[in-house]
Amino acid sequence: MSDFSTEPKTGNNVIRHLLEQLRRHPKRVVFTEGEDIRVIEAAARLVREEVVAPILLGNRERIRALAAQHAIPLTFIHIIDPPLSSDFGLFCQRVENIARYRTLQLGQPEEIVARPHYFGALMVQYGQADAIVGGNQALPAAYFRALHHTIKPLSAVPKIFCVSILIGPHLNHLGGSGILLLADSGLISNPDVPELASIALETGKLARHFLGRKPFVAMVSHSTKGNAESMDARRMAAAAALAQAEASKQFLEIDIEGELQADVALDPEAAEVKLPGAHTRRTADVLVFPNLDAAHIALKLLQHVAGAQTYGRLILGLSRPAAQVPRTATVETLFGTAVAIAVEAIKFHQIYPDSDF
Numbered sequence: 001m002s003d004f005s006t007e008p009k010t011g012n013n014v015i016r017h018l019l020e021q022l023r024r025h026p027k028r029v030v031f032t033e034g035e036d037i038r039v040i041e042a043a044a045r046l047v048r049e050e051v052v053a054p055i056l057l058g059n060r061e062r063i064r065a066l067a068a069q070h071a072i073p074l075t076f077i078h079i080i081d082p083p084l085s086s087d088f089g090l091f092c093q094r095v096e097n098i099a100r101y102r103t104l105q106l107g108q109p110e111e112i113v114a115r116p117h118y119f120g121a122l123m124v125q126y127g128q129a130d131a132i133v134g135g136n137q138a139l140p141a142a143y144f145r146a147l148h149h150t151i152k153p154l155s156a157v158p159k160i161f162c163v164s165i166l167i168g169p170h171l172n173h174l175g176g177s178g179i180l181l182l183a184d185s186g187l188i189s190n191p192d193v194p195e196l197a198s199i200a201l202e203t204g205k206l207a208r209h210f211l212g213r214k215p216f217v218a219m220v221s222h223s224t225k226g227n228a229e230s231m232d233a234r235r236m237a238a239a240a241a242l243a244q245a246e247a248s249k250q251f252l253e254i255d256i257e258g259e260l261q262a263d264v265a266l267d268p269e270a271a272e273v274k275l276p277g278a279h280t281r282r283t284a285d286v287l288v289f290p291n292l293d294a295a296h297i298a299l300k301l302l303q304h305v306a307g308a309q310t311y312g313r314l315i316l317g318l319s320r321p322a323a324q325v326p327r328t329a330t331v332e333t334l335f336g337t338a339v340a341i342a343v344e345a346i347k348f349h350q351i352y353p354d355s356d357f
Helices: 011-024 036-047 060-069 086-103 107-112 115-124 138-152 191-209 231-249 262-266 269-275 292-304 331-351
Strands: 029-030 053-056 077-082 129-136 161-167 179-182 216-220 255-260 284-286 309-316 323-326
Touching: 011 107, 011 191, 011 331, 036 053, 036 060, 036 269, 036 331, 053 115, 053 331, 060 077, 077 323, 086 107, 086 115, 086 129, 107 115, 115 129, 115 138, 129 331, 138 262, 138 292, 138 323, 161 191, 161 292, 161 331, 179 191, 179 292, 191 216, 191 231, 191 284, 191 309, 191 331, 216 231, 216 262, 231 255, 255 262, 255 284, 262 269, 262 284, 292 309, 309 331
Parallel strands: 029 053, 029 129, 053 077, 129 323, 179 284, 216 255, 216 284
Antiparallel strands: 161 179, 161 309, 309 323
């Protein structure tokens, strides 16, 4: 059970509250691309805040030289060069087992485990780190492939998907508490009704954990409540109905509604005009999009035009917490992403207290 306060918070206050949670339950986060000054700076800040024990993968001497060049202390930052690690042989054996039992063609185990993405994913899968962050120097496909091959998926989630976290205290209606979650913003091109319902439920659970209150999940569309009869609008309405039924069945504290236009979901005044009797509506905390194009375009516009701060993508549907950041990630993005995925790791530890996680 979360011990979050139920008081309203702004986006920045939510982040501060997440930091407070982590100070009580610090986690180990492995960064797969540690030979990056942005990662080193973010890791040093995580240590200063006393919230995360960072693990950087890469060549030890290059990382130390980068840190020295920029006068960044490496105190309490663990550096691992995968081929030189004492766990390298053990992980090679485990990759052989994974390939055998999952009938995968992965190649030579030594070559696979030497890759930082695979090594970091194995660390998380086998309990040597609590969460993983990667993608700051690699194409997303390479990072996602490593996660897919090494971390077990959750059987209750039809497909792995991504959730982007945005904050923007200067923006009106950016989430009910100044923090907005967008899904799926990274993986499923055209989710069907069961996939959309699952995205709504899992992202709603994440929002509940972050916000400490019942979140409002909006299934967004070009239509509001049937005012545009189209297959896509009906698909979002059907997904909302399915998600609502499942939330009730599981006794989840999540409000789910759809289909809704984005202004109806986010702006109470617009909702009052377009929906009779809607004057008491809240601003949505989560937007579930009909397809990947819509979600990704909305994410980039909010980030690059409106100036919202993004905290990477959390990858849901895996049995261990993982996050992906873009190659354009700032130090703030890396820091916030690590904080968010580490807080998600707290929830995993509460759900699976007897595991080796």
